[in-house]
Ligand SMILES: Nc1nc2[nH]cc(C(=O)O)c2c(=O)[nH]1
Ligand code: SF4
């Protein structure tokens with residue numbers, strides 16, 4: 113016979129019961145309750161019992177505690193039936209194993225990316241009282257559910273929406289880089305730039321001929337671009353070109369970038385309207401003075417003239433974005449007459465208008481500022497520098 117006055121229950125590892133194999137918890141610690149021993153009083157008190165007393169294990173109400181304060185970010189479980197998300201019912205077969213990155217954009221809080229075989233799993237922690245988790249399963253081997261692009265753009269006559277032969281949403285990208293936004297109202301904001309290759313216009317002064325006159329680049333999966341944007345840890349993405357509104361896949365790309373909470377600027381000439389998600393629509397209507405020479409480029413002279421100023425499409429682009437700006441590249445004071453016509457046709461305010469000098473050197477910009485500034489001031493327009501040239505010189509990837 114044995115007197116039992118109290119039973120000590122060591123309670124570390126209790127939380128592991130929430131999973132079959134013990135997940136790796138927040139910051140890589142084993143999930144556990146953090147206060148030592150719990151004491152359960154003997155209901156028999158000072159009496160004696162004949163048979164040995166078998167303590168019934170405490171029921172694990174700690175299961176819920178596990179996620180009340182923190183969400184488990186890393187899940188490194190390879191085997192076993194269930195990964196330890198007792199509240200969310202996530203199964204190991206859904207969540208892969210290898211952590212790809214831990215960059216967390218500040219705007220909404222991206223949890224984690226995992227790769228499992230050909231699959232990429234994006235676990236997003238939305239900052240809300242209920243700590244919701246949204247799981248996105250992106251299968252590299254087939255177009256994901258977010259890659260649908262909508263039809264109905266305003267298009268030039270010889271442009272078609274090509275289907276990717278593989279069926280995977282991809283865009284021709286000439287470069288992507290991190291830099292500070294050098295133009296317009298977000299000047300100075302560090303951003304991830306994606307430059308699509310290809311343009312439906314041919315400005316004679318184009319500063320990115322490798323994305324227009326001589327389009328270069330690699331077909332890149334939309335999903336890879338989203339992951340690359342997330343990996344930078346930045347909150348702002350700039351889609352530029354070439355003409356980024358030309359490939360229909362831009363719609364899916366903007367949807368996914370929005371889905372993960374990134375701020376999207378689209379730098380466009382405004383000739384193509386698509387159903388994109390956009391925070392700042394940065395429209396640079398191309399003036400008559402941008403037209404290429406009829407002698408040297410008769411075909412592009414005609415196409416450029418025909419396509420460059422569809423006011424209706426520009427107006428729709430303005431309406432579908434939270435914010436917009438109109439950026440005009442000017443070559444002489446004569447351009448201001450056309451600018452005034454466009455601003456009036458679009459029914460926009462002078463303070464939405466930014467005037468940029470043509471030129472890709474500090475000297476050219478300084479020279480232009482002298483005659484541009486008074487013209488801008490008189491009309492309430494803003495002078496727009498190309499700060500990237502002052503910061504980095506005229507170099508690709510900046
Ligand atoms: N830093 C930087 N800012 C930019 N703003 C608009 C750009 C463009 O090429 O569209 C650009 C660019 O290429 N670089
Ligand atoms: S619209 Fe832009 S990318 Fe296209 S040719 Fe003109 S400057 Fe170059």
Ligand SMILES: [Mg+2]
Nearest residue numbers: 319320352353
């Ligand atoms: Mg540029």
